[in-house]
Amino acid sequence: xxxxxxxxxxxxxxxxxxxxxxxxxxxxxxxxxxxxxxxxxxxxxxxxxxxxxxxxxxxxxxxxxxxxxxxxxxxxxxxxxxxxxxxxxxxxxxxxxxxxxxxxxxxxxxxxxxxxxxxxxxxxxxxxxxxxxxxxxxxxxxxxxxxxxxxxxxxxxxxxxxxxxxxxxxxxxxxxxxxxxxxxxxxxxxxxxxxxxxxxxxxxxxxxxxxxxxxxxxxxxxxxxxxxxxxxxxxxxxxxxxxxxxx
Amino acid sequence: xxxxxxxxxxxxxxxxxxxxxxxxxxxxxxxxxxxxxxxxxxxxxxxxxxxxxxxxxxxxxxxxxxxxxxxxxxxxxxxxxxxxxxxxxxxxxxxxxxxxxxxxxxxxxxxxxxxxxxxxxxxxxxxxxxxxxxxxxxxxxxxxxxxxxxxxxxxxxxxxxxxxxxxxxxxxxxxxxxxxxxxxxxxxxxxxxxxxxxxxxxxxxxx
Numbered sequence: 001x002x003x004x005x006x007x008x009x010x011x012x013x014x015x016x017x018x019x020x021x022x023x024x025x026x027x028x029x030x031x032x033x034x035x036x037x038x039x040x041x042x043x044x045x046x047x048x049x050x051x052x053x054x055x056x057x058x059x060x061x062x063x064x065x066x067x068x069x070x071x072x073x074x075x076x077x078x079x080x081x082x083x084x085x086x087x088x089x090x091x092x093x094x095x096x097x098x099x100x101x102x103x104x105x106x107x108x109x110x111x112x113x114x115x116x117x118x119x120x121x122x123x124x125x126x127x128x129x130x131x132x133x134x135x136x137x138x139x140x141x142x143x144x145x146x147x148x149x150x151x152x153x154x155x156x157x158x159x160x161x162x163x164x165x166x167x168x169x170x171x172x173x174x175x176x177x178x179x180x181x182x183x184x185x186x187x188x189x190x191x192x193x194x195x196x197x198x199x200x201x202x203x204x205x206x207x208x209x210x211x212x213x214x215x216x217x218x219x220x221x222x223x224x225x226x227x228x229x230x231x232x233x234x235x236x237x238x239x240x241x242x243x244x245x246x247x
Numbered sequence: 248x249x250x251x252x253x254x255x256x257x258x259x260x261x262x263x264x265x266x267x268x269x270x271x272x273x274x275x276x277x278x279x280x281x282x283x284x285x286x287x288x289x290x291x292x293x294x295x296x297x298x299x300x301x302x303x304x305x306x307x308x309x310x311x312x313x314x315x316x317x318x319x320x321x322x323x324x325x326x327x328x329x330x331x332x333x334x335x336x337x338x339x340x341x342x343x344x345x346x347x348x349x350x351x352x353x354x355x356x357x358x359x360x361x362x363x364x365x366x367x368x369x370x371x372x373x374x375x376x377x378x379x380x381x382x383x384x385x386x387x388x389x390x391x392x393x394x395x396x397x398x399x400x401x402x403x404x405x406x407x408x409x410x411x412x413x414x415x416x417x418x419x420x421x422x423x424x425x426x427x428x429x430x431x432x433x434x435x436x437x438x439x440x441x442x443x444x445x446x447x448x449x450x451x452x453x454x
Contacts, residue, residue: 234372
């Protein structure tokens with residue numbers, strides 16, 4: 001049973017999070033005391049040079065790794081305080097993860113890939129398939145329902161992976177360089193999909209090194225050496241249109 | 248130059264008044280480069296002087312219809328066929344600023360780069376908002392498509408600048424890492440992006 005978070009609770013919160021790998025002379029501080037809040041309907045991009053801690057931040061936010069110090073909360077729930085089974089349930093039910101290399105299961109069709117996490121969470125196979133078909137229809141890829149990953153282009157696979165990340169009641173979507181292997185136009189279609197989900201109420205965190213894709217976000221945070229050093233917040237389109245400088 | 252040819256291009260569709268030309272120019276470019284009416288009439292005066300347009304009907308300049316001449320159409324055709332010159336780049340304030348900042352005492356060039364990166368990305372975020380809105384509104388008319396192309400030009404230019412800033416930072420950090428550290432800062436973090444010597448060589452590094 002999922003408890004409802006208090007109103008105003010961030011969907012994702014990192015409180016003073018530090019992640020250290022190794023020890024002694026080989027110690028690496030991947031993140032150093034990072035604080036970040038992402039609210040429902042907010043799209044945040046994380047940028048920074050290689051080794052700045054971008055992917056570490058995302059794996060911690062998704063419960064795929066644990067902080068050395070500090071807390072990671074999803075809808076107010078401290079992931080560090082959960083047992084393995086409870087953590088896996090949060091990951092399957094509330095967090096959608098999009099990877100650069102799609103991570104679709106080769107032996108399953110598009111619909112089966114999307115339905116799998118729902119079935120693992122106790123949804124009947126029939127309902128899960130119906131949800132998967134609806135998710136594919138929503139992104140205009142119904143014709144891929146029964147195709148296997150090796151029968152799809154990279155862009156199609158990534159959009160199926162996004163459908164998998166969005167199906168059900170996922171309120172936090174984490175995307176790690178989801179446009180990495182895609183051409184410009186397909187990459188843009190992927191971003192438009194994430195933007196749409198965000199406008200419908202999900203919180204989205206995108207890690208990217210490409211500013212053109214980061215520009216789809218409401219807020220861009222810059223990481224350097226494991227620390228947030230800066231951020232950029234966009235205007236609303238309405239304010240840009242009314243200031244007289246654009247049509 | 249671009250106003251001159253922009254007005255000629257609009258006149259190719261038929262005679263127009265100065266005020267019409269201003270509205271159509273801004274509509275096509277999303278008012279990204281707003282024109283004042285004085286610029287329009289000054290440019291029309293020069294086009295008339297050069298025989299590229301002719302006034303139609305009487306009255307003063309404000310109530311005058313203008314039409315493109317054969318010479319104007321030929322000039323316009325040449326403009327479309329000729330690549331825009333990139334071999335004589337205009338002075339770029341940012342490039343000049345970074346060139347001056349290399350090796351300047353007390354200047355944190357990484358901070359300059361980051362401040363610019365934030366500003367450039369912010370502009371890209373704003374343009375991307377407008378683009379998403381333009382796409383959602385449809386691209387049926389010629390003005391819609393023209394506005395989208397202008398917006399995407401702004402986004403791609405900003406992206407190029409952003410990538411160049413990333414490149415500058417990486418290069419400066421590598422250059423600084425390759426230099427012997429001054430004794431007074433040996434135990435602390437180096438001041439990033441400020442090469443210790445040979446400003447001429449450093450300037451070359453960011454060009």
